[in-house]
Amino acid sequence: xxxxxxxxxxxxxxxxxxxxxxxxxxxxxxxxxxxxxxxxxxxxxxxxxxxxxxxxxxxxxxxxxxxxxxxxxxxxxxxxxxxxxxxxxxxxxxxxxxxxxxxxxxxxxxxxxxxxxxxxxxxxxxxxxxxxxxxxxxxxxxxxxxxxxxxxxxxxxxxxxxxxxxxxxxxxxxxxxxxxxxxxxxxxxxxxxxxxxxxxxxxxxxxxxxxxxxxxxxxxxxxxxxxxxxxxxxxxxxxxxxxxxxxxxxxxxxxxxxxxxxxxxxxxxxxxxxxxxxxxxxxxxxxxxxxxxxxxxxxxx
Amino acid sequence: xxxxxxxxxxxxxxxxxxxxxxxxxxxxxxxxxxxxxxxxxxxxxxxxxxxxxxxxxxxxxxxxxxxxxxxxxxxxxxxxxxxxxxxxxxxxxxxxxxxxxxxxxxxxxxxxxxxxxxxxxxxxxxxxxxxxxxxxxxxxxxxxxxxxxxxxxxxxxxxxxxxxxxxxxxxxxxxxxxxxxxxxxxxxxxxxxxxxxxxxxxxxxxxxxxxxxxxxxxxxxxxxxxxxxxxxxxxxxxxxxxxxxxxxxxxxxxxxxxxxxxxxxxxxxxxxxxxxxxxxxxxxxxxxxxxxxxxxxxxxxxx
Amino acid sequence: xxxxxxxxxxxxxxxxxxxxxxxxxxxxxxxxxxxxxxxxxxxxxxxxxxxxxxxxxxxxxxxxxxxxxxxxxxxxxxxxxxxxxxxxxxxxxxxxxxxxxxxxxxxxxxxxxxxxxxxxxxxxxxxxxxxxxxxxxxxxxxxxxxxxxxxxxxxxxxxxxxxxxxxxxxxxxxxxxxxxxxxxxxxxxxxxxxxxxxxxxxxxxxxxxxxxxxxxxxxxxxxxxxxxxxxxxxxxxxxxxxxxxxxxxxxxxxxxxx
Numbered sequence: 001x002x003x004x005x006x007x008x009x010x011x012x013x014x015x016x017x018x019x020x021x022x023x024x025x026x027x028x029x030x031x032x033x034x035x036x037x038x039x040x041x042x043x044x045x046x047x048x049x050x051x052x053x054x055x056x057x058x059x060x061x062x063x064x065x066x067x068x069x070x071x072x073x074x075x076x077x078x079x080x081x082x083x084x085x086x087x088x089x090x091x092x093x094x095x096x097x098x099x100x101x102x103x104x105x106x107x108x109x110x111x112x113x114x115x116x117x118x119x120x121x122x123x124x125x126x127x128x129x130x131x132x133x134x135x136x137x138x139x140x141x142x143x144x145x146x147x148x149x150x151x152x153x154x155x156x157x158x159x160x161x162x163x164x165x166x167x168x169x170x171x172x173x174x175x176x177x178x179x180x181x182x183x184x185x186x187x188x189x190x191x192x193x194x195x196x197x198x199x200x201x202x203x204x205x206x207x208x209x210x211x212x213x214x215x216x217x218x219x220x221x222x223x224x225x226x227x228x229x230x231x232x233x234x235x236x237x238x239x240x241x242x243x244x245x246x247x248x249x250x251x252x253x254x255x256x257x258x259x260x261x262x263x264x265x266x267x268x269x270x271x272x273x274x275x276x277x278x279x280x281x282x283x284x285x286x287x288x289x290x291x292x293x294x295x296x297x298x299x300x301x
Numbered sequence: 302x303x304x305x306x307x308x309x310x311x312x313x314x315x316x317x318x319x320x321x322x323x324x325x326x327x328x329x330x331x332x333x334x335x336x337x338x339x340x341x342x343x344x345x346x347x348x349x350x351x352x353x354x355x356x357x358x359x360x361x362x363x364x365x366x367x368x369x370x371x372x373x374x375x376x377x378x379x380x381x382x383x384x385x386x387x388x389x390x391x392x393x394x395x396x397x398x399x400x401x402x403x404x405x406x407x408x409x410x411x412x413x414x415x416x417x418x419x420x421x422x423x424x425x426x427x428x429x430x431x432x433x434x435x436x437x438x439x440x441x442x443x444x445x446x447x448x449x450x451x452x453x454x455x456x457x458x459x460x461x462x463x464x465x466x467x468x469x470x471x472x473x474x475x476x477x478x479x480x481x482x483x484x485x486x487x488x489x490x491x492x493x494x495x496x497x498x499x500x501x502x503x504x505x506x507x508x509x510x511x512x513x514x515x516x517x518x519x520x521x522x523x524x525x526x527x528x529x530x531x532x533x534x535x536x537x538x539x540x541x542x543x544x545x546x547x548x549x550x551x552x553x554x555x556x557x558x559x560x561x562x563x564x565x566x567x568x569x570x571x572x573x574x575x576x577x578x579x580x581x582x583x584x585x586x587x588x589x590x591x592x593x594x595x596x597x598x599x600x601x602x603x604x
Numbered sequence: 605x606x607x608x609x610x611x612x613x614x615x616x617x618x619x620x621x622x623x624x625x626x627x628x629x630x631x632x633x634x635x636x637x638x639x640x641x642x643x644x645x646x647x648x649x650x651x652x653x654x655x656x657x658x659x660x661x662x663x664x665x666x667x668x669x670x671x672x673x674x675x676x677x678x679x680x681x682x683x684x685x686x687x688x689x690x691x692x693x694x695x696x697x698x699x700x701x702x703x704x705x706x707x708x709x710x711x712x713x714x715x716x717x718x719x720x721x722x723x724x725x726x727x728x729x730x731x732x733x734x735x736x737x738x739x740x741x742x743x744x745x746x747x748x749x750x751x752x753x754x755x756x757x758x759x760x761x762x763x764x765x766x767x768x769x770x771x772x773x774x775x776x777x778x779x780x781x782x783x784x785x786x787x788x789x790x791x792x793x794x795x796x797x798x799x800x801x802x803x804x805x806x807x808x809x810x811x812x813x814x815x816x817x818x819x820x821x822x823x824x825x826x827x828x829x830x831x832x833x834x835x836x837x838x839x840x841x842x843x844x845x846x847x848x849x850x851x852x853x854x855x856x857x858x859x860x861x862x
Contacts, residue, residue: 033386035393094579102578104332104389105528109574112521112567120564227517231394238387271405278394285387286379295617458728459707459735460721466693466704472655473691475675476684478708478775588695 003143005264006257011149013256014156018211019233020240020248021163022204028180028243029200030096035107036087037208038230039114040080044209045216045225046122048076049129056132065132073155073213077206084205085198093194111226119223126222129213152214159207160249166203167245176200180243232259232277239284241294250292255280304554306434310506312539312546313441314499319526319538320448321495326524327532327588328456329488330468331381332389335396336496336523339369341403341515343500348416348510349409358422362501369497373490381485388489396520403512415511422505431506441502445539448495453535455491457591464488465533496523518567525570528577531584540586545570605664606631606779606810607652607683612661614644614651621647623834624661629779629827634801634811636825636842638818640854643831645814646688649781653685654678665779680708684777686768688784688814694757698748698767701756702739705774709738739774746770746800762793766800773804780804782813786820798824822846830854 019041026034055068091110095102137144167173178186179196187193215229236255240247255277262268262276284291318336325333343365350356350364372395380391403410410416421430422440429436455461466474467481475481504510522545530541548569552561577584607629614621622644629635637645650656652663654675662671670678684705693701724731743749746766751759759767765785772780785801786794798820805811815821821828822842830838830845832854838845845851 033390035389091575091579098578098582099330100385101326101330101332101532102582104386105524106575106578108334108521108524109571109578112518112571112574114571116564116567116571120562120568124564228397231390231397234390235394238390269405272401274401275398278391278398281391281394282376282379285383285391289383289387454728455725458732459703459724462696462700462704463707465696469693469695470691472675473687473693474704476653476655476679477704477771478676478679479704480674480676590697591700 001264003141005260007143007145007149009257009260010253011152011256012260013236013253014153015211015214015252016229016233016236016255017249017252018156018159018207018214019229020236020252021160021245022208023234023237024240024242024245024248025176025200025204027237028245029176029183029197030092030103032092032100032103033107033234034092034201034204035104035230036091036110036114037204038226038233039111039118040084040087040205040226041208041212041215041229042118042221042223042226043083043114043212044076044080044205045129045212045221046118046127047079048072048209048213049127049216049221051075053130061132073210076209076213080205080209080212081202084201084208088198088201093197115223115226122221122223124223126220128220129217131217148218152218155210155214159210163203163207164245164249172196172199228274232274235277235281235284238281238291241291244291244293247291247293254292303434304550306438308543308546308550309438310434310441311549312543313438313445314502314506315523315526315546316445316539316542317441317448317499317502318496318523319530319542320445320452320535321492321499322523322527323492323532323535323538324452324456324464324488324495325492327527327534327538328461328464328468329485329492331385331485331489333392333489333492334389334517334520334524335376335392335399336492337515337517337519338392338396338399339372339493339496340500340503340519341399341510341512342369342372343497344504344510344515345403345410345416345500346497347501347504348419351420351504352416352418358420358501358505359424362498365497365501366494367497369500370490370494373493374486377486377489381489382482393517396515396517400512400515403515410512413512415509415513417509419504419508419510421508431508437506441506444498444502448498449535449539452491452495456535460484521574522570525573527584529573529584531586531588533588534584534586535589537584537586537589541584605629606666607812608664609648609652610662610664612648612651612663613659614647614656615659620834622651622831625831625834625836627652627829627836629810629812631810632805632808633826634805634813634824636821636828637812637814637831638816638821638828638845639831642833644834645831646783647834648831649685649783649812649814653683653781679775679777682776682778683781684772684775684779685781686765686772686783686785688787690764690768692756692764692768692771694755696756697753698756698759699736699739699743699752701767701771702742702774703735705742705771706735706739707775709774709776742770742774745773745803762789765789766797769800769804773809777809779810779812782811782815784814784816786815786817794820 022037023034052069052072055071056065087110091106092103095106133147135146135148137146167176175191175196178191179193183193232255236251237248239254240251258280259273259276263270263273268276318340322336325331346365346368347358347361350361351358376391376395380388404413421428429440431437463479464484466479467484471481526541526545527538529544530537549566552558605628609625609627611624611626613623625648627648639645651658654673657672662669665681665683693704740749743752746769748763748767748770756767786797789797794817801811801824825842828840828842828845829836830851837854838848838851
């Protein structure tokens, strides 16, 4: 039973981790919480669902179904990448030198526009993602795991490894790390800071879109999907140490496990499942506000 | 006319929340996103105490205020010592948790069905029911005016000045002998309690409460009022409350409700936040400045 | 001894910013704290004023151990400071900045703070007038009275530094820390500042200052402590410091090169 919950928790955690990456990357560079991140995830889920249905058409189940699924993920990720960059350009960039409160307020406005815009366009009713493949659980050593869960684990693992390699090994990744350490110095070193910030939003939003699709076919698509999920992913980012990419992955998986075990083993009622993440947040802020892998930052005086 | 009174009553209820939000955000520079949560706590405190325990409405008011202040303390203490962004997330989470609890603690809150048949307010034997709109509007606005003067005075004396200093530079404020954490926590509690008060009035106006009334949307609406009117200006946030309420009811007023869905209005409110931040962060009226010269001149004359 | 540190050490993730520093400031004197950039002068200030917590060592003020106390507690005990990168309340008016400094100087200190806060709420106009008038005295002392109602951010740079001093003085300190008070000032302004610092000392307030302007330091300081790479390398009168071989090597020597 333990391994069963462990697998379920890991799957959930994989998704949280993907989304947490977006929060942590933006925070690392701009030192601000992108409240609209959760809503980008919701948009990603919708776009993914629509484009999957569009590509699949009436074709019978087969290789094309799988291909159109991959295509849908790419389309949704690309769409959200542009959406993320657009939002940054319009709503955050003009406020880069404003008071600390201004971009936060602007982000709340964007979040509100996205979630209500989605409800306006696509209705408040939740839509079920039509999962076409056989989803009979496989039994691996007494643990039931659905192909679904395998997909989630594989996709999130691949994306995390790719991101980690990108940030650690490539020139752009290096520029990103430099920008997050010191924007002014990075600018002096010839790094195009605006471009790096755009890129950060693009990557974070694309990852959120994939995360959104992965969630949506476990649950449903609905306009407020992004809020709770986004909030939890943020808790994951804080738990791992905000601004720290490895920390976000770790925090996401940890939160997924804690939530699953909290309900299954501690017997926390399902209705209160969402409170677990919040309790964890308060606990972290009390005990270790810099998170598991984060560094404590002190303002220079 | 009756429609105008409806707007006036809701403006009053929201103005109570906005005045609190202004103390927290406009003066304290803290971003709180759970006025709706405290609003819900106040509304349910009144609903449960009057319906289940048969209390008088007036006796529930201090409980509603105290309870929301207490919850403000519980969220404020762990988060306010840290970078301000954490408060935003913690309050966002708290607002959702309140709704979660209201929905799930069925034995106390009756779950998603909510609590009905809340007794009407009586004062000196005169019943102020929601159908006597003039009386109810007066009742609410008496409290709005009182709260306005109480909070404005707080902002104007050295307590508020200390709060403003903290919002500008916590390190410098601390070096001036100001206990930063206590001020932030107290301001946060005061702001929270004003939303609790608003909740009580909401309960006796709608005569029933359900968890659906206390969504995140409400918190954003209140924030929008403060930003639109002007942060750091209590008059401005009452104005903001009126404008937002007026826009909310405009489609009804014009009889075009089926043309403008509720979501469209909310998209518009979201736009207000972004547009105001980018083009006019000080809001319509801007921050209230206190000048001290006149006062001293008078002091010299008297002395 | 008014203020004393005992083997004060601060380590930031492996980097030793200050190492076993025994610093002291005597009552009624102006003590200079000098050293090359990165010597740990501001770190030492921060660790003595509660903005940072030392890794090891102790700080004593008037014989009381104040190590690890928070900034506001230390401020209320009678230590005030200014900042290297001016930290005024920029959106507030000049007089309001000084009024903030008067924050804890209201009413009878023997009564509880809560009662004081209530009193300030209910007897606002009387208290506010008192705060205003006393704050004005500090502004006049720094000759900034005519700017009282201007926004702090609109003041010229030199006046902003002076306003920070006025704000610090308003807390009625026994000891005043000045972190590079002359930075960015022209020679006339610096001259005027030296005069001001002497006037502050003559009011019986002891001063510790960090400064790179050697003319200022050698002119007005009674005692000087020299830091280099986080360690105290010398202390003494200006004459002693000027003739100290180690100091010349570590610090003054480099000045002569350019």
